[in-house]
Amino acid sequence: MNNPSGSAASFLGIDLSGPTMRTSLVTSSGDVIERRENQIEADKLVSKVAEVVKELRDSHPDIAALGIGIPGLVNRQTDRVIASRDLPSTVREELHSEFMDATGLRVEIENDANAAAYGEYVVGAGRGSRDMFYVTIGDGIGGALILDGKLWTGASGFAGEVGHITIDTEGIECECGNMGCLETVASGPNIVRRANERLHRDGTSSLSRLAINKNFTAADLAHEANNGDDFSLMMIERTGKYIGTGVASVLNLLNIEKIVLGGGVMDAGDLILKPIIQEAKQRAFQPCFEATQIVAAALGPDAVSIGAAMLARDAA
């Protein structure tokens, strides 16, 4: 972007996907200038966003546009939030125009996984690739597809739902109504469910330190695995194999050059990445596996906000 005065525009990205609202102010090349974290309530969404934007604009008058990652389905033709588990319909109806009115900025809204994928593509682990598939593994499993540099969202905006491909026709029921979805075994809460079932079945005394505290999380499991707890390690490895099975299906369908894996479950690092890659290698067509790189995401919890800011930049 040319700017005769020498000061390039900056862009603001906000992630509304968690209980914490995360804001990143980034340069036009995607470098983070400043970060904010704020607690939000659904019914004060717009006013909170407006407050944070105002504060940042006071100190950075060059902010050119705002991107917002939304936990729900967004139709970018109409700029409407079509569906969201987290935002009540009364809140989401006119969200886009409300954000514009309240902030005085041009606003782009996008599904959170799509925004994260775009962030990883432009400035993160996907940089340099033409096509990329992004998988985020946390409380749920989401995904997004980028083809030729653009988000490819399909006929009605839902493309990329890798968490809901069937990997076991006889598997347990998923929240989505299907059975045996990848998400039913590999999301954070389902890792904990599987671990608890196993501890329960086999008796807990000698199996794992985890059994001492019944209310453990997937992050605790990863932590114990890193500390050498064999049971936790096995659970993480098996989870990686499930994810690798899903990744292999994506590879065989799309022969895509890069798979980027993000989300809280990937905080386990190589303990989970290695079995993912191993299983994908076992299950995918050899030329599909050989043509791809399977890597961990690079932007961590900033992926959605940075991606949203980059979407705001590129929609200009």
Next chain:
Amino acid sequence: MNNPSGSAASFLGIDLSGPTMRTSLVTSSGDVIERRENQIEADKLVSKVAEVVKELRDSHPDIAALGIGIPGLVNRQTDRVIASRDLPSTVREELHSEFMDATGLRVEIENDANAAAYGEYVVGAGRGSRDMFYVTIGDGIGGALILDGKLWTGASGFAGEVGHITIDTEGIECECGNMGCLETVASGPNIVRRANERLHRDGTSSLSRLAINKNFTAADLAHEANNGDDFSLMMIERTGKYIGTGVASVLNLLNIEKIVLGGGVMDAGDLILKPIIQEAKQRAFQPCFEATQIVAAALGPDAVSIGAAMLARDAA
């Protein structure tokens, strides 16, 4: 295509995917003018193609180009056949230039499933859609993806391998090396395997007329199902459910507006199409299912040859 003389050019398409070579001469709008079927041997491939082309050019001097559907992986940038189970490497090395030299025509070569998909897209069941996924279910299960009117073949030309997505992590071993691929339960030979296993397990006397003849095919099974044989009907329905499971995964990943199903197994008609659609509806995200049409292919055994001719037309 404008042609001041009033006689539009025609295009030739050849399908080399079976033991029978199928040739279609089509108008520039894809209507079939003439069909040929010839037996071929792999070591006389080029001379046989040249012979058929010569005969047809003698009576149709307006043939502008030739498209050939090949049972193997084709790199269309280099016009080379990379891999093929059916064509020995000695034969395929310089196939493209040999075809050009022997026929005197401009020649386009393409993978057979890709050619069939393109045929269905341009003049068959996919007509009018922007994006389409094609599945062919026969001795194996193949597929191809068309996005924005173009074959989307991925990083190394392998995209669309829906037959090798995992639908059962614990399933039986597939020829591809993976376990539990869709192909291991739903291809023609695997339908027969499953039926035989079931007949063997349950005793054959009262189950089905098929047991009388041990050497039945998937087509025989479909035929008996059409005649009201309950066992055959059940086998076809279960096969449809497996295919529908794969279709649901494609829908959730790609949110694609049209799925076209072809190949010999689809000759069972509504007996298999209905359970496919039913299972896809059960398993796919509702908005993904609602945004799609799942239909039977329209071009039958001409799909590859017509599609190859249309690829020759559009590469001009």
